[in-house]
Amino acid sequence: MREVAVLGIGQTKVEEQWDKSLRELAGDAALAALQDAGVGRVDAVYTGNMMSGSANFQQHLGSYIADWIGMRFAEGLRLEAACSSGSAAFRTGVLAVASGAVDTALTVAVEKMTDSPANEITAELATAADAEWEGDQGLSFVALNALVMRRYMHEYGWQHADFMPFTLNAHANGAHNPYARFQKAISEKAYLNAPVVCDPINVMDASPMGDGAAAVLLVPAEALRRLPGARVITVLASSGATDTIAVHNRRHGPFLQAAYLSAQQAYRQARLTPDDIDFFELHDAFTIMAALSLEASGFAERGQAPRLALDGEIRPTGRIPIATLGGLKARGHPVGATGMYQIVEVIRQLRGEAGGAQIDGARIGMTQNIGGSGSNILTHILGCS
């Protein structure tokens, strides 16, 4: 298996981008990555996206995006894994370059959500759950997460306010990220007084949707190692695992078995343990998911992630900094693009380009991207050598 390295990154700001079409957004991120890499031609374009077929009446993004950015004739495929579509596109690029079939793989992920009415987006997000057994009961995604959070609080004795540090940390970090949707720290009062969306989840537990795109160009590492003095960022691990599509079929709802499995696989591939991870871009679509991701990935015991957060260990100076550039909560959650934003943010940290959000001595970063309510989870570890 060939070692895979990063040659370029690009991203747009996450916001309501009504003046940009789907392809313009994707193109902005993709062309930025090519410019960053100094590359004018690629073998393949792998695009991650969840809902363009219904929200933008456009599918077939493999060809659509390749054409728009002037890469017609390259291979072009689209990956969809609900909110983990971005990581799915990245992983496909990793597999293609690792196999030797492709030498330059542009992975790009895009989502354009704010042109659609909120009720339509809620219905489209529900297609990531089990349509027949969850969607037909009227269960939205926030409702599914609320059930999991309520059960978690019941089992482990936490109060709603104990989840506050996840939100405060994300917003404090996002203040240093010019690509984040919200670039402002928030107060304890703002969290505690936020309106409830679906009890116990309030607005400040939930990440905002948005329009955005991010891109990463992948090449064989050997090509870069030949350049004298080059700092090479490589993919140390790439793994994915699924769980039941419906939450009610799980043995233990408040544990992310797919996160556990994909993290364990990633650690094995990279020959690392959680102690080796300098920072962790996890999938804090809701505060409960940040907690469950930390536990499943070995950073906290079951039921103890809020303790880690309350002790300040998730902050930039803590034991395992998370959401270092705002996470889903402050950077925003353009669903099919989020996984690629996480990868781009890890690379910014490894390059030392995270500005005021820079983690000192960041050499190994991990991402974890969740599709559905924990039903598809991809984990990546990147390192700098």
Next chain:
Amino acid sequence: MREVAVLGIGQTKVEEQWDKSLRELAGDAALAALQDAGVGRVDAVYTGNMMSGSANFQQHLGSYIADWIGMRFAEGLRLEAACSSGSAAFRTGVLAVASGAVDTALTVAVEKMTDSPANEITAELATAADAEWEGDQGLSFVALNALVMRRYMHEYGWQHADFMPFTLNAHANGAHNPYARFQKAISEKAYLNAPVVCDPINVMDASPMGDGAAAVLLVPAEALRRLPGARVITVLASSGATDTIAVHNRRHGPFLQAAYLSAQQAYRQARLTPDDIDFFELHDAFTIMAALSLEASGFAERGQAPRLALDGEIRPTGRIPIATLGGLKARGHPVGATGMYQIVEVIRQLRGEAGGAQIDGARIGMTQNIGGSGSNILTHILGCS
């Protein structure tokens, strides 16, 4: 790059399967492939599908299908490349096994179209074209193909009736395929008198939609070669290329540049020429596409494919048999599943399991799967050793 082999295949009949849900269809094909292979566990499930998000209100098929077939915890991703989604899933499996990251990859493709009203399906198919420049003009897929066919007839001087052999051959071959939607030869009169859909395309030029699923299990070839006396079917080539998403942006509308590029790549990978290909499962969504695919892949000069067909060279005993088990025209075209059906049919031929449709001495077979109106084309070559 590891050599990739086929261990099992499965498929459902293409028809109006109102008694089966999306996952039941996919599951029937996937479990048949696992049973055929004698395998009870896989590392990854790669699912190809185009329109389940809008037609079935269900996305996230990676997890959805893995869960349904009892493979929860395996990796699960969904590939979409419009009508070439089936090949996209197959190619992803090839890349994953070739890279060494995955040892057993179940590739499955499914489409369930007939629950939806025809006008909705027509609109959903149009999301494979350029929504802003073609879809918004009211151009349906058959309209785009009609424009290409009219131009082709104008440039090369063919009449509509000259395309008849493509249809007659497909239906004659489909009569031997128990999984085909139409299992009956048709007459010249039926072709000539068929109602026009969009001039010059009539009903008999166009393939029928349908519900269906097909699956192929991939493993490293070395694992099979260790078994004494085993006949091993391997993937000799896998390639994809894109073209402009909109037909009007092409230099020469009636030539499939993406088919040419992906076929050339495939021949290079396999170290073969068109003369070495024993039979060719091409993408005869419309008769014009069968002609263009033959020309772009090197089996006929530009503008001369109807000659090849009129001379009988596309029949089972001809120089390059096509649509040997009915093709899209008679087997049916469940869009996102079609590419996987093509692969399964090549394997049936290579195994000598094609019954009355068996091609004598079939040792090397090629598939070509077209997404959009020629904007994304994947070519695969499989061989038996």
